[in-house]
Amino acid sequence: MLAVNGLEKSFSAKGDVVRAVGDVTFEVAEGEMLVLLGPSGCGKTTVLRCIAGHETAQGGSIRLGGETVFDAAVGMDQPPERRRIGMVFQNYALWPHLTVQRNLEFPLRARRMKAELAAGEAIHQAARLVDCVPYLQRFPSELSGGQQQRVALARGLVAKPRFMLFDEPLSNLDALLRAQVRHDLHELHQTVGFSGIYVTHDQSEAFALGDRLAIMRAGRIEQIGAPQEIYGRPLTEYAANFVGLSNRLVFDPAEGGTWSVRGGSGRGVPVVTGEAFDSLTLRFRPHDVDLLPATTTAYDGLVLEGRVADSVYEGRHYDLSVTAGSATLNVHAAAPEGARFGPGDPVRIGLRWHVGSWFGDGRRVEVAARAETTST
Amino acid sequence: MTSPPSLSVAPGPRPEERAPNAPSVPVGKRRYRPSTIVLTAVLAAVLVSLVLLPIVRLVLLALQDGGENLARAVGTPALARTLLTTLLLAVVSVAMAAVLGTALAWLAMRLPVRHRWAAVLPLLPIVLPPIASISAFGFLLAPRSGLVNDLLRSLPMFSGYTAATGGPINVYSFGWIVAITGLYLTSFMFVFIRAGLARVGPQVVEAARSSGATPRRAFLTVVLPLLRPSLTYGGAICLLLGLSQFTAPLILGGNNNVRVLTTEVYYFVNLNEYGLASALSMPLLVLGTALVLGQRGLLANSKRFASDAGKGVQGGGRASGWALPGLTVYGLLTVVVPILTLLVVSLSPFWTGHVDVSTFTLRNFTETLGMPAARTAVQTSLLASVAGVLLALPIGYLAAEVIYRRRGGRALSAVVDFVVGLPLGIPAVVFGLGFLYFYSQPGFQLYGTPWIIVLLYVTLMLPYSVRLQLTARLSLGDSFEAAARSSGAGVVRTHLRIVLPMMRSSVAGAAALMFVLLSHEFTASVFVRSVRTQVMGTQLYDFWSTGTASKVAVMGIVMCVITAVGVALAARAGSGTLEKL
Numbered sequence: 001m002l003a004v005n006g007l008e009k010s011f012s013a014k015g016d017v018v019r020a021v022g023d024v025t026f027e028v029a030e031g032e033m034l035v036l037l038g039p040s041g042c043g044k045t046t047v048l049r050c051i052a053g054h055e056t057a058q059g060g061s062i063r064l065g066g067e068t069v070f071d072a073a074v075g076m077d078q079p080p081e082r083r084r085i086g087m088v089f090q091n092y093a094l095w096p097h098l099t100v101q102r103n104l105e106f107p108l109r110a111r112r113m114k115a116e117l118a119a120g121e122a123i124h125q126a127a128r129l130v131d132c133v134p135y136l137q138r139f140p141s142e143l144s145g146g147q148q149q150r151v152a153l154a155r156g157l158v159a160k161p162r163f164m165l166f167d168e169p170l171s172n173l174d175a176l177l178r179a180q181v182r183h184d185l186h187e188l189h190q191t192v193g194f195s196g197i198y199v200t201h202d203q204s205e206a207f208a209l210g211d212r213l214a215i216m217r218a219g220r221i222e223q224i225g226a227p228q229e230i231y232g233r234p235l236t237e238y239a240a241n242f243v244g245l246s247n248r249l250v251f252d253p254a255e256g257g258t259w260s261v262r263g264g265s266g267r268g269v270p271v272v273t274g275e276a277f278d279s280l281t282l283r284f285r286p287h288d289v290d291l292l293p294a295t296t297t298a299y300d301g302l303v304l305e306g307r308v309a310d311s312v313y314e315g316r317h318y319d320l321s322v323t324a325g326s327a328t329l330n331v332h333a334a335a336p337e338g339a340r341f342g343p344g345d346p347v348r349i350g351l352r353w354h355v356g357s358w359f360g361d362g363r364r365v366e367v368a369a370r371a372e373t374t375s376t
Numbered sequence: 377m378t379s380p381p382s383l384s385v386a387p388g389p390r391p392e393e394r395a396p397n398a399p400s401v402p403v404g405k406r407r408y409r410p411s412t413i414v415l416t417a418v419l420a421a422v423l424v425s426l427v428l429l430p431i432v433r434l435v436l437l438a439l440q441d442g443g444e445n446l447a448r449a450v451g452t453p454a455l456a457r458t459l460l461t462t463l464l465l466a467v468v469s470v471a472m473a474a475v476l477g478t479a480l481a482w483l484a485m486r487l488p489v490r491h492r493w494a495a496v497l498p499l500l501p502i503v504l505p506p507i508a509s510i511s512a513f514g515f516l517l518a519p520r521s522g523l524v525n526d527l528l529r530s531l532p533m534f535s536g537y538t539a540a541t542g543g544p545i546n547v548y549s550f551g552w553i554v555a556i557t558g559l560y561l562t563s564f565m566f567v568f569i570r571a572g573l574a575r576v577g578p579q580v581v582e583a584a585r586s587s588g589a590t591p592r593r594a595f596l597t598v599v600l601p602l603l604r605p606s607l608t609y610g611g612a613i614c615l616l617l618g619l620s621q622f623t624a625p626l627i628l629g630g631n632n633n634v635r636v637l638t639t640e641v642y643y644f645v646n647l648n649e650y651g652l653a654s655a656l657s658m659p660l661l662v663l664g665t666a667l668v669l670g671q672r673g674l675l676a677n678s679k680r681f682a683s684d685a686g687k688g689v690q691g692g693g694r695a696s697g698w699a700l701p702g703l704t705v706y707g708l709l710t711v712v713v714p715i716l717t718l719l720v721v722s723l724s725p726f727w728t729g730h731v732d733v734s735t736f737t738l739r740n741f742t743e744t745l746g747m748p749a750a751r752t753a754v755q756t757s758l759l760a761s762v763a764g765v766l767l768a769l770p771i772g773y774l775a776a777e778v779i780y781r782r783r784g785g786r787a788l789s790a791v792v793d794f795v796v797g798l799p800l801g802i803p804a805v806v807f808g809l810g811f812l813y814f815y816s817q818p819g820f821q822l823y824g825t826p827w828i829i830v831l832l833y834v835t836l837m838l839p840y841s842v843r844l845q846l847t848a849r850l851s852l853g854d855s856f857e858a859a860a861r862s863s864g865a866g867v868v869r870t871h872l873r874i875v876l877p878m879m880r881s882s883v884a885g886a887a888a889l890m891f892v893l894l895s896h897e898f899t900a901s902v903f904v905r906s907v908r909t910q911v912m913g914t915q916l917y918d919f920w921s922t923g924t925a926s927k928v929a930v931m932g933i934v935m936c937v938i939t940a941v942g943v944a945l946a947a948r949a950g951s952g953t954l955e956k957l
Contacts, residue, residue, distance in 0.1 A: 054858050080861035087862035093855035097877045106873075110864035159864065 001065060001195040002028040002051070002163060008059030008072075009046055020046045021057065022219040028163075028197060033189055035198045035210030037242060043219040044199045045167060051197065052087055052165050053080035065162045081110065086156030086194075087165045091172060092148045094140035100127075100151050101136040107159040116159075126158040129188060146177045150184070157192065164196030170205060182208055203242055207231070215239045237281060237359045245283035245357060247329045249304075252279055261304065263326025269302055271367040277360035280367075284356030286332040291318065292348040293336045301352035311341045322347055411867065416788070419774045423795050426835040430810030431661065431802070437654040437813065449655035454635070462636040465554055465625070466618030470565075472558030473614055474607060476706075477565025482595065483702045484566075485573050488695040497707035498566040503943050504711060505896030506560065506623045507913045508932035511920060512714035513556055514628060515721050515929070517547035521729035523717065539729070548631040553624050559710055560624075561614045568613070572606025573599070591696075616667055620660055620803030622899045627920060638805045638899075645903060650813050657806045664802035668794060715936055722929035744930040752908070753915035754934060756826055760911060761894035764833030765887050771834065772796075772841025772886075779842070780849045800839035807835060808903030815904075824906040832904055833897065837890045844889070848882035849875075881949060888946035895938050912938075 009021040021043045028034045036044035049055040051062055053069070056077050062070040064085070069078040086107075094103050104126055108117045116122040127133045130150040140148055149169060156164060169185075170178045186209055189196075198209055206213050207227045214224040215238070223235045234240035251259035251269065258268025259280055273280070282302075292299060306324035313319075318341055320331040331349055341347060358367045438445050449455070477498075484495040501509070516524050525543025528534045537543045546552065576599060584594040622638040629639065637656060644653040721727050723736040744750050775796050779789045799807060811832045816823035822831070856878060860870040876883070898913030905914045912935050919927040 052858070052862055054854075054861065079866070080858070081864045081866050083862075084864075085862060087859065089855050089859055091855055093859035095856060095859075095874055095878070097880075106860070106865070107863035110860070110866075110869060155859075155863065165862070 001030045001032070002197070003063040004047070004051065004060070005062075006060035007047060007050060007057050007062070009043075009050060009055065009057040019219050021050070024060070024216075024219070024221055026214055026221060026224055028195055030195055031193045032211045033196050033198055033209055035200060035206040035213045036216055037200060037203065037206040037210075037213055038216035039201055041218075042216040044216045046219075047216075048165055048167055048197060048199050052085060053078060053083050083163075084111075084159075084161050085163045085165055086159065086161035088149075088152050088156045088167065088169045090168045092140070092145075092152040094148055094152055094155070096140050099137055099139055100132065100143070103140070103151060104136075104155055104158050107155060111159055113159060122158055122160075126154040129157065129192070130154045130184065145173055146181060149173060149181055153185070153188070157188075157194070162195070164194045166196060166198040168200055170200070170202070178205075185209060203244065215242055233364070234283075234357055235364045237283065237362050240283045240357055240359070244285050247284050247286060247289075247327075249282040249284075249324065249327050249329070250279055251282065261325035261327070264305075264324060271358070271369055273358075273360065273365050273367050275360065275365070277365070279360075280365065281359045282351075282356055283359065284351055286319075286330040288351060288355045289329070289331045289333050290350040290352070291320075291331065291333045291336055291339065291341075292350045293339065294346075294348065299350050301350050301355070303348060303350050306347050306349060308341050308343055308345045308347050310343060313341075320347070322349060324349070415774060416778065419771070419778060419792070422771055423775070423792065423838075426831060427795050427798050427838070430807065430814040430835075431798070433814045434654045434657065434661065434806065434810045437651055438658050440651075445651035445655040446658070449652055452640070452652065452656075458635045458637060458640055461550065461634060462619060462638075465550075465557060465621060465636060466615055468554050469558035469561055469618045469621075470611055470614045472555070473561035473565040474611060476558070476562040477610070478569050478600075478603070478607070480562065480566050480703060480706060481569035481573055482599070483696065483699040484570060485578075486696040487699040487703070491700045494700055494703045494707075495570075497703045497711075498563055500707065501560055501563045501710040503892050503939055504714070505898070505913065505932070505935040505939060507627070507896065507898040507916055508718060508935050509560075509710070509714040510556065510624050510627050511916065511928050511932055512717040512721075514547060514920075515717050515727070515729075515925065516713070517545045517552065518729070519543050519546040519548070521727065521925075522547065523720070523729055523731065526729040526731075546632075548628050548634075550629075550632070550634050553628050553634060556628070557618060557621050557624050561617060562706070563710075564614050564617060565610050568606050568610030569603060572603045572610075575606075576602045612667065616663060616801070616803070619663065620805060622803075622805050627917070638803070641805055641809060642902070645809060645812070650809075653809055654813070657809055660803050661806050664806070665798065668797045668801035715933075718929045718932040718936065720929075721925055722933050724926070727925035727929075740926040740930050744927045745934075749910065750915060750927070750931065753910040753912050753931075756829070756909055757895055757911040757913075758938070760826055760829045760833055761891050761897075763830045764837055764894050765890045767830070767834045768837040768841040768890060769845075769883065769887060772838060772845050775838070775842045776846040776849055780846060796838050796842045798839075799835050799837075804836060804897075804900040805903070807832065808900030811835070811900070812903045823904070824909060826909050828904045829901060829909060829911065832900055833894050836897070836900060837894060840890055840893070841886060844882060844886035845879065848879045852878055884949035885946050888942050888949055892939050892942035892946065895942065896935050 004027070005025050007021050007024040008019075010017050010019045012018070024043070024047055026034070036047060038044050046055060050057045050070070051064075057070065057072060059072045060070075061068060061072065064083060068076060069083050070076060094100075095106070098106070101123060104123045105117060108122060113122075123136075124133065127136060130153050132147065132151050132154060135143060135147060135151065140151070143151065149172075152169070170181055173181060182205060189209070198205075200206055210227060212225060213227055213230050215222045215230065217238050223230055223239045230239060231243050234243055234245065250262040252262050254260035254268035256268065257272070258270050260268045262279075271280075290299075290301075292303065304324045306322040306329070308320055309323050309328065310321040311318055313335075316334060317332060318335045320333075320341060322329045322331050329349070333349075335341070353369050358365045452458075480498045484498070487494055514522075516522055519525060519542030520539060522543060522545065525537070525545055526539075528545070529537050529539070529543050534544050547556075580598060580602065581594050584598045585591070589597070620638055621636065622642070625634055625636045625639050626642065629635065635643075637660065641653045641656050644650075644656065720731055722740050723738070724731070725735055725737050725739060745754075775792055778792050779796075782789045811828060812823065814820070815828050815831065822828035852875070856874055857870055860874045861867075865873070896913060897911065898917065901911045902914050902917060905911065910918070912931060916928055916931040916935070919931060
């Protein structure tokens with residue numbers, strides 16, 4: 001449906017040249033929703049605007065529905081109105097001087113879809129899709145934020161475009177509303193089956209709405225794949241951070257080919273890597289950690305000694321802040337029977353071998369554990 | 377413990393490989409569509425012919441034959457005295473305006489909440505027709521027939537003066553011309569200082585007061601230093617305004633031979649000595665261009681075309697009891713008194729300086745407005761003003777589009793920005809002369825037609841049209857346009873159905889403001905007018921020159937009424953248009 005190839009875009013601001021998008025290549029299949037995920041400034045919005053035609057890239061090509069809409073090499077740049085897309089903006093961009101009905105009619109008029117206009121059915125269908133039929137004669141200023149965003153959705157879909165572009169549409173909504181509209185969007189995608197690109201900085205949105213995710217950083221795509229793939233196997237520390245592996249432990253080489261926790265005094269961890277690294281970083285989620293009883297039993301994983309800095313008891317779980325070596329870790333785990341954790345208490349935490357991701361030089365490293373018993 | 381399932385030993389895959397030898401792409405490569413090129417070319421043609429050609433022609437005239445005209449200009453009698461007078465007038469009036477303007481801005485900031493409306497008072501003189509208000513001051517302070525002198529002479533301490541020898545005040549003197557000019561420039565300084573005070577903010581002053589400073593000390597040691605940028609920029613612009621003062625020296629300076637550069641230019645034009653006139657206008661042209669070049673951004677900034685933070689400054693510290701009286705006095709002096717004077721003179725059957733209410737009559741109005749010349753002047757004024765606005769708006773819209781969108785590249789939009797600012801920086805006298813000289817040439821021969829007036833008006837209003845519409849575009853933002861384009865609308869439909877309707881109130885406000893400024897234009901109009909094509913301002917001047925006070929007053933009242941209507945429209949149509957000045 002959409003094929004972006006080698007997209008390049010730079011801006012010059014006050015004499016400096018900023019490479020906003022560098023050599024971005026990806027495809028979106030029919031009916032697929034690709035999410036561009038990244039912090040502000042990573043280039044995701046620029047990519048979107050280049051696809052929409054509001055920005056002109058300096059290099060690369062864009063093919064939409066089998067048609068080339070942009071190709072730097074031959075100087076081809078189709079204006080936005082001819083690309084037959086639907087776009088939903090962060091600040092809704094509903095035209096305040098037109099009623100909701102006229103807002104919805106605008107794309108049909110502009111594209112000269114007289115038949116649909118005359119029938120009137122397309123408008124009602126679009127309004128029904130987003131549950132906005134009662135507001136048709138109102139002006140945007142009379143609607144709430146959530147209602148406006150839904151009208152903006154309907155406007156993007158009303159002319160049945162071949163491709164949809166979403167530019168952080170939920171950022172301006174409060175948390176409750178965001179969840180609701182996100183759910184509606186997901187349903188919409190299932191029902192209508194449009195192909196589209198969704199830009200956001202919110203991980204949960206990305207996971208909820210994307211068939212595939214592309215994590216962007218400094219104008220480039222760091223990793224692209226299905227949510228499960230990225231969730232389970234982030235390829236870089238940057239990506240790992242984005243999918244919730246917020247705990248970070250740095251290991252320095254120790255004697256006997258082992259690695260010891262930086263700032264820690266415990267025994268070395270026997271892991272082996274294929275390459276030599278100056279240091280290794282282990283990343284894992286708060287939920288991935290086990291709280292181990294003081295008396296040791298065999299544990300198929302990494303064991304760390306630490307001290308509790310802060311603890312919140314939640315009945316079945318503990319929310320702990322643990323210092324291990326020079327790192328502070330967040331642990332969210334079930335408490336062993338009869339255990340109590342107060343500030344200053346020692347604690348043993350365990351992380352199974354296949355859980356967590358190891359990184360060397362910022363990129364994913366596959367490690368193997370030595371075949372020996374790990375005991376205290 | 378069994379070993380965990382063996383995972384691969386090799387290091388993980390790298391993120392997307394960089395394409396080797398990726399070409400570094402030059403920034404700013406663009407492809408232009410035919411419609412863009414056509415529109416830009418049209419705009420360029422219009423700007424060149426309206427702004428650049430007359431100016432360049434003047435410069436060429438001044439420099440021709442190895443600068444012969446310049447040499448002759450230097451040799452004109454009493455040139456040194458003229459230059460000195462010009463300089464003194466400018467410097468002293470600016471100094472006066474700086475002090476008064478700062479005081480008024482300070483007072484406006486400390487108005488009690490219920491009197492916030494008074495903050496608009498110092499702005500009103502800007503919209504009053506100068507030719508009318510200066511004539512009014514003439515009626516008030518003329519030595520023999522002046523109203524004030526008449527009143528003063530009835531006081532015991534001035535019993536030495538009689539109606540024959542002339543009363544204590546002589547408005548035709550250099551001192552009074554400076555005073556009146558200073559009073560007028562105060563309004564402009566007020567705008568700059570008020571903007572500067574808004575940037576300073578009340579907290580800084582409150583901090584000083586809490587630290588023990590009296591209001592006076594707080595002002596002198598905290599506020600004044602922080603106001604230095606505003607004083608400098610405002611001072612520079614007011615200096616240029618002072619140097620290009622024309623109406624006051626022309627109307628009031630004739631009697632005592634008070635001559636300035638601008639009146640000299642006019643004098644030589646009347647003698648058909650265009651070469652000398654253009655040479656004499658060169659200093660003003662050069663200064664004005666330098667100002668536009670050097671303060672292009674600041675001109676936009678200082679004039680506060682961007683919307684202000686509300687009327688006056690919110691919560692400007694503790695209210696002062698002096699605020700309302702101070703502002704009211706200024707408003708009375710510069711607005712109410714002149715208008716009342718004109719009213720009194722227009723209703724008096726014969727003006728001697730002595731007011732006798734029992735003789736008030738409307739006869740002057742019927743007589744004056746019954747004169748074909750006067751009626752034609754009003755008509756021409758209105759038509760030329762309307763035409764000027766109607767033409768200036770689309771040109772300004774186009775120019776704002778080029779500047780805003782940087783269509784055609786950064787260089788072009790910078791050039792357009794500069795050219796469009798020239799009619800504001802370069803004095804109107806120079807443009808009047810340039811238009812007269814250039815467009816009365818064979819090939820154009822627009823002299824004697826209303827068209828030369830219309831074209832001149834369009835040119836004079838270009839800076840306002842562009843700046844006000846550009847501000848509106850900026851505050852509108854990109855997304856509404858982008859949404860329309862993504863919905864399938866082309867450029868034309870987007871502008872007609874989305875951008876323009878959303879800018880409605882700003883455009884209306886700009887139109888009303890430009891109409892006001894054009895309807896009381898005099899300085900440039902006096903150069904391009906002819907016997908049959910007069911505007912209200914020039915007709916008033918003719919009446920003044922022939923000494924018919926009542927006709928002058930009637931004309932002045934008519935101009936004030938039209939101005940008032942325009943201001944009311946501006947206030948209604950565009951909220952805060954007056955503040956945007």
